[in-house]
Amino acid sequence: MKIKEYNRKELKAIFNKGGNIVISPFIVNIQSSLPEVTKSIECLYSDYELITDDTSFTDFYVNICSRLFRWGYKPQARFYTDGRQPFLPLPLSQAFPFFEWGLNWCIAQYINTRLIIHSAVVEKNSQVFIFPGIPGAGKSTLCAALINRGWRLLSDEMAMVDLDNYQVTPIVRPVGLKNESIDIIKSFAPDAVFGKSFLDTSKGTVAHLKPSIKSVEQSTKKGVCRWVIFPEYVPNAKLQLVPISSAESVLKLAGNSFNYNVLGGAGFEALCSLVEKSESFSFTYSCLDEAIMKFNELVEKDGNTHSVYL
Amino acid sequence: MFYILQDNVYLRILEGEYLAYSALTNETIILDETAFYLLESLKNEKCCFSSLLSLFSSDKASRGDTKNLLKFFLEDFIKRGFVRVYC
Numbered sequence: 001m002k003i004k005e006y007n008r009k010e011l012k013a014i015f016n017k018g019g020n021i022v023i024s025p026f027i028v029n030i031q032s033s034l035p036e037v038t039k040s041i042e043c044l045y046s047d048y049e050l051i052t053d054d055t056s057f058t059d060f061y062v063n064i065c066s067r068l069f070r071w072g073y074k075p076q077a078r079f080y081t082d083g084r085q086p087f088l089p090l091p092l093s094q095a096f097p098f099f100e101w102g103l104n105w106c107i108a109q110y111i112n113t114r115l116i117i118h119s120a121v122v123e124k125n126s127q128v129f130i131f132p133g134i135p136g137a138g139k140s141t142l143c144a145a146l147i148n149r150g151w152r153l154l155s156d157e158m159a160m161v162d163l164d165n166y167q168v169t170p171i172v173r174p175v176g177l178k179n180e181s182i183d184i185i186k187s188f189a190p191d192a193v194f195g196k197s198f199l200d201t202s203k204g205t206v207a208h209l210k211p212s213i214k215s216v217e218q219s220t221k222k223g224v225c226r227w228v229i230f231p232e233y234v235p236n237a238k239l240q241l242v243p244i245s246s247a248e249s250v251l252k253l254a255g256n257s258f259n260y261n262v263l264g265g266a267g268f269e270a271l272c273s274l275v276e277k278s279e280s281f282s283f284t285y286s287c288l289d290e291a292i293m294k295f296n297e298l299v300e301k302d303g304n305t306h307s308v309y310l
Numbered sequence: 311m312f313y314i315l316q317d318n319v320y321l322r323i324l325e326g327e328y329l330a331y332s333a334l335t336n337e338t339i340i341l342d343e344t345a346f347y348l349l350e351s352l353k354n355e356k357c358c359f360s361s362l363l364s365l366f367s368s369d370k371a372s373r374g375d376t377k378n379l380l381k382f383f384l385e386d387f388i389k390r391g392f393v394r395v396y397c
Contacts (some may be wrong), residue, residue, distance in 0.1 A: 247327035247340045254338050264333035265320050272322040272329065 004046035011038050018061070020051040023162075024219040025169055027058040028050065028103065032095070033261040034077065037064050040096040042194045044208055047216040059232070060106045064099050066092055086191050090201075097198050097206050100176060104157055108258040114169060115161040115270040116258040121154035121168055121223075122146045124299050128168050128223035130159045130278075131231050132256040135203070138233030138285070141181040143308040144209050145288040146295065148189035153215035154223060156225075158258070163266050166273045167222040172215050174208035188288055219271045227298060228253065228280040241294060246272075249280035 003011065003021070009020075018031035023045075032038065054295040063080040076089035084104065090098050108116055111129040119132035120143035129146075131139040140156055147153045152280050154170035162169055174195065177185055182205065185192060193210040228249055229241075244252075250271050254260045285291040320331045321341075328341040 181380040192355055244326055246324035247329050250324065250329055251340065261336040265331070268320050268322070268329075268333075268338065272324060276324060 001047055001050060001052075002046065003042060003050050004179070006050065008038070008042060011042055014050065014052060015041070018063075020056055020058055021045060022049040022051060023103075023171065023173060025171065026107070027056055028141040029058045029061045030064075030099070031062070032064040032099075034064055034066060034092070034095045036093070037095050037099060040195050040208070043193070044210045046210075047213050060103065060110075061143070062099065062102060064102075064108065066095070078204055090265045094198050094201050096195070097133070097176075097201055097208075100174070100208065103173075107158065111160070112262050113260050114163060115260065115263060115267050115274075117253055118157070118256045118258060119159045120156050121159045121170070123152040124150070124296075125224045125302075126223065127226040127299050127302060128154065129152050129227045129229055129295065130225050131229050132159070132253055133231055134256075136233075138181075138231050140175055140177055141184060141233065142231055142285070142288070142291060144175045144177060144185045144192075145188055146182070146292060147175070147212060147215065148185070148192055149292055152218060153211050159225075161163065161225075161270050161274055163263070163270050164223070166225075166270055166277065168225055169222050170215075170219045172211050172219040174210055177207055177209060179204040185209065194207045224287075225274050225278045226277045226302065227295075228275060229280045230296075231278075232284050233286065234284050235286055237284050239287065239290045239294060240282075242282050244282055246275045246280060249275045249278075 006014070012035075015030060015097050015221065018029050020027050020029050021041075022237075026099065027059065030037075030041065032223075061082055065078055065080070066075055067078070075092035077092045077095035078085060078086050078089045079098050081102065087098075087102065088252050116128065117132055119130050120139040121131070122143055124146075131142055133139040141157050143153065153172055153175070154168060154177040156173065159168050160171060182194070182197060193281050195208040195210070197205055197207040199205050230244070230249075230252060253275065254267075257267070257271070263270070265298050283291075320333070322329045322331075329338065330341055331338045
């Protein structure tokens, strides 16, 4: 059953014991008695399957909890995975983003059967776009804007590249937005569903955008990377899409990968093959509508992109 | 095209650019074609290609004539812009 088919009381009971959410390709067991965590999951993961039987294989066990004796004084949230606590506690008010960040860490830390690149990934007309970039480059804002104009979300956080066929496996989760980006997307897409805003985190104010039902329903559909775009948001800048060489693209992607060095030669081969089948660009933008228009041009003129370079 | 120059060292040619990766040092570099052929010829002289790569980003002390020779070549390559060091 989907999460939205349960009422809050049932969800509370399930997550108190631990409930398995299908966040394809993984099954994540989430245990938490914190109301903020349950409420956020109910809002942002409502279209995801919740498995309540014990027969399914669980990839990650995570527990977000708080210690009772600290409730009166600066209450804290703690993140556990497989019974270990890899991070120091955070303020209780940040329990849900802590879950999201912690799950990112689990995947980046333990999944070495695929090459993982820190990037947003979207798709239109079977053409996958990868937007790698350091935090603040504007990849999540771009990603949020695109998925609110009909593009399919594969991931806001990481491109998971299969090592055998170099396809990109989706991992559809809420899009994490920070600071000014939150209001930008709220005004860009007034119908978009947001979770609660979390103030004063280490990243500033953080809010999560709910992925579309279409993206969640197609979360098992892999894609082939066609475009590698290195975005940079520059206020008032003129839109620029500049081709970069494949070799340089490989080096930049390697710098954005979580496990390139762990995979050794297989990672190098996967990166080279991914880039070989794609076209790479650096991209400067300040206006989301212009950016989307440019990407739509790329999709439409696939195979003859030279005419759309700026 | 994909070559394995020796154990744990890989080379791939993308759009005419030579990309080399050493799993021993976890370094990925772009080689100029000239540098590639020079390195190839050095390899044929039984020099260690991975040691060569490891010299790119460090000041490891070189011992012996072979390493001094390699270091000389590498410094020369970098000065000429044959080799770009990234990570």
